[in-house]
Amino acid sequence: GAGVSQSPSNKVTEKGKDVELRCDPISGHTALYWYRQSLGQGLEFLIYFQGNSAPDKSGLPSDRFSAERTGGSVSTLTIQRTQQEDSAVYLCASSLRQDYNEQFFGPGTRLTVL
Amino acid sequence: DAKTTQPPSMDCAEGRAANLPCNHSTISGNEYVYWYRQIHSQGPQYIIHGLKNNETNEMASLIITEDRKSSTLILPHATLRDTAVYYCIVYNYNQGGKLIFGQGTELSVKP
Numbered sequence: 001g002a003g004v005s006q007s008p009s010n011k012v013t014e015k016g017k018d019v020e021l022r023c024d025p026i027s028g029h030t031a032l033y034w035y036r037q038s039l040g041q042g043l044e045f046l047i048y049f050q051g052n053s054a055p056d057k058s059g060l061p062s063d064r065f066s067a068e069r070t071g072g073s074v075s076t077l078t079i080q081r082t083q084q085e086d087s088a089v090y091l092c093a094s095s096l097r098q099d100y101n102e103q104f105f106g107p108g109t110r111l112t113v114l
Numbered sequence: 115d116a117k118t119t120q121p122p123s124m125d126c127a128e129g130r131a132a133n134l135p136c137n138h139s140t141i142s143g144n145e146y147v148y149w150y151r152q153i154h155s156q157g158p159q160y161i162i163h164g165l166k167n168n169e170t171n172e173m174a175s176l177i178i179t180e181d182r183k184s185s186t187l188i189l190p191h192a193t194l195r196d197t198a199v200y201y202c203i204v205y206n207y208n209q210g211g212k213l214i215f216g217q218g219t220e221l222s223v224k225p
Contacts, residue, residue: 004157031211043158043201043215056210091157101148101205103213105157 002026004106006092012112013082021077021109025094032075033095033103034059034067038088046090049075050097082113117141117204123220126196132189134219136202139183145206147178148213149187151198158201158215161187192223 005024013019025032034046045059049069060066064082069075079086089110093103119137126132138147148163162169162176164185169176175188189196201218 033211033213035213035215042217043152043213045212045214048211050211056212059212093157095211101146101163101207101211101213102160103158103211105159108157 004092004094004104006090006106006109008109009107010110010112012114014114015084016081018078018080019082019111021079021090021111023075023077023092023094023106025073025075025092026104027073028096029094029104030072030097031095032069033093034075034077035091035093036088037091037108041088043091046077079111082111084113087111087113117145117214118202118216120200120202120216120219122217123222125222125224126189126192128194128223128225129191132192132196132221132223134187134189134200134202134221135184136187137184138202138204141182141204142206144208145204147176147182147185148203148205149174149176150201150203150213150215151196152201152218153195153198161200163205192221194223194225197221197223 007022032049035043047057051072064080067077089108091108093105095103149161150158152158164176178185199218
């Protein structure tokens, strides 16, 4: 079946604009994760969902970042009033359930804030 | 912070075994060792995981020392497509799925 998909693959925006990044997990996967990878940096955890709830939002870097998941499937990561330091590749992953930690990653969305 | 230490880079000749070491001296009894890799411009890919026994799958073997303070990922016959950054991750199921990635080892497989 299809893997994790993310859209858009690339997004260029101006500083101060809001952006929405979308993740479609593998069908039947109840756990969904967002990470980001900045140039020259490692992978940084942002948030995870079990079903529609987000038990761990500890990685969100500021209140400009938010995420939601509806219907236990698609998730949207929203960044308000983007800043240049938000430029990164945003990666989404899903797994069968939270305690089954083989995570399947999508190709990522490359965000560039000018 | 990552609980693992890996060499920043390694080279391997095509067709030879690649042995990637990882130190995790502070690992707890209920923590697993996971390995992922990230090929350039792609998302990370799960390879293998283990608790205390050695593990093998179609991609690799994982050797964990008896004291569990270190492990080695073995790619038995490396190919050019195995060139990637390899991440060793110590994972506790109580941390809710959060993977904490370190800097990993950049493996270059050369012809």
